[in-house]
Amino acid sequence: MSNFADHYQQLPGTDGVPAPPLEQYEILRQRRGSAYSPRTRHLLPEGWAKYTNRLFLETSPYLLQHAHNPVNWFPWGEEAFELARQLDRPVLVSIGYATCHWCHVMEEQSFEDETIAEFMNRHYIAIKVDREERPDVDTVYMTAVHAMGLQGGWPLNVFVAPDRKPFYGGTYFPPNDYPGGLGFLSLLMRIRESFVAAPDRISRAGVQLTEAIRTMLAPTEGEESWQEVSLDQAARLYRDRFDDRNGGLVGAPKFPSSLPLGLLLRRYQTGGDRQLLAMAELTLQQMAAGGIYDQAGGGFHRYATDTAWQIPHFEKMLYDNALLAVSYLEGFQATGRTEFAKVAREILRYLQRDMQAPDGAFYSATDADSLSPEGHREEGVFFTWTPEELIDALGEERGNLVAFCYGVTRGGNFEGRSILHRDLSVAELAAELKRPEQELELTLADCRELLYRARAKRPLPLRDEKILASWNGLAISAFARAGLVLNNPELVQTAAKAAGFLMQNMMHDGRLRHSYQEGIARGEAFLDDYAFLIAGLIDLSEAGRDLRWLERSLELCAAAVEQFEDRERGGFFMTGPHHEQLISREKPAYDGVIPSGNSVMVRNLLRLNTLTGAVRLQEQAERALSAFATQLARSPAALSEMLLAVDYQQQTPKEVVIVAPVGRPEMAEPFLAGFRRVFLPNRVLVVVCEGDExxxxxxxxxxxxxxxxxxxxxxxxxxxxxxxxxxxxxPEEFYRQLKETG
Incomplete structure (x- = not known):
């Protein structure tokens, strides 16, 4: 068998640039096995990749996707910047993630182009960053692009001086010039000319942008008090922008996270404003009926490109589905609508069968793209259908039924194919078809399962099998809370298995690690990792009635405070003393598609204070709320999740305790049955047996x-x-007490 050195070719334009020893590549190639298939259009007749760069030595799926580009990519690190200083070259920092559609497009169009690659290799130092492994780097350079007045997104391409200060950037760049804009190669040439001819101007731009980044990554300061934040005023802001036809906020694209359903349900529960409840109900209903929801396999795609939730961007992310499972659980408790509980179950079933690793933790995401029958990589082809495909999978009668119920037509609604969606509820469909509703529901459930199995025979979208502590924390919360609300111990066990994996495999020397890939835990954990996992363990402690999870949450909370708290101004930084010091240190102050670490950490502190009575936890939470008080007052939509912490404090949390006789935990069950029927978000729950326990x-x-x-x-x-x-x-008296309290 030939070895790697027999096939290795110098990357174009890299004459004189040092490369790692070939032995490193050969050893790692053998470890990955002969099944490793390079993803590149540059293949030699023997099937070997024509080019290999340093990214082959990494474990990140995203970096490995670029390991055989002709671009001489470096991973983020001092080696690349030191070489940039020695050669006096600008640095291109290109940031993305493994399931990013437009990252794939730019790779194919530009980073696989040998002409573009040769120019980059001769005149730049090129760095690839997985934003999910290095969210701190991503945040700094995304903020730089925002400071330039540009729209952010991925791929994120930022031009940086050797001192790491950015001076220009953007997102996706097409390879060639187009009316009104420069193509990527022309841009590379123009920036290189400026870097050589006007170094002072480049330096000034870097200094100015760095100052802007530092300002933007710090919370707004002012005289406001968090105690005076009006949650009703925040809810009105969303009411004014609500899409009363489709749910969510008006306009497109539509992200599920853009409307804070938890806040609406809490304000309804407190003040009885039924309009807020109706907004949440309509949004939950329309999302579950739309194409953004995977009708055949369960789980949500990342966002909808249209106003009616019909046409999704087909990525599926662990964090979206964990958060949405909780939204549907809360919707079920607040409204009693069983279809919301059904959606929550389906989301969690999707995570269990498609996203759970054998050891219990959860993978990160699946791609929007997959291979078409013609062998082309296309967005959404895995999830879409034609009438003929339905008949092949289900038979003619059922195929036509599903086509009618889920909007599958010959013309389709997405590039000649159809995205499954429902324009009518099952009750409305049953009335139109003159069939019993329950019978139709069972038939459609059988059909959806058959469609799931049929499409599993298609080429699967790429799955990013990186395990992230933060996103797994969200999943642990979702499974634990669902197990409690839906009275399903199996879901609690799933949460416990994931938590056990993280505690066993991602804790080293008393510190949490950020990611796990190929059997290796990597990277210091960030604030999000600690905050989300702490929240998950608190939820698991309540649902599983196991004190060890509460003990672990308190230990992690103490570690998070030690590493991340701003002891002067309150709140928490994203990075701690064990992280690399970048040009700016972020104190997360924005709740986007993922809640900020500060928002979740404040709620953790308040919940743990309610349980333990530890005054220091209350003080730390209130210092953090004070640090963000001005932003909460002036721009509440930016911190919608932190508003839940404000609500927790303003409503005075309830303490629910159920004590069963010695060795008789089942005696608590009649009380829990009533507890599950009440939406009581601001509370703690302790279920315990007398005696040693x-x-x-x-x-x-x-x-x-x-x-x-x-x-x-x-x-x-x-x-x-x-x-x-x-x-x-x-139990009935207890239920009445809960109803009156709620």
């Missing part, structure tokens, strides 16, 4: 003191600020 729990949870069962009957306690209503051993 209760005594051990009291060490962590002082509010358990003095709370006992009544002989062989469980007793429920509903408290606020450690002041309790009359304890009851009657």
């Amino acid at each position: 209760l005594r051990q729990a009291e060490r962590l949870i002082p509010l358990l003191e003095g709370k006992v069962a009544e002989g062989d009957r469980a007793v429920a306690y509903l408290c606020k600020n450690r002041s309790c209503q009359r304890p009851t051993s009657d």
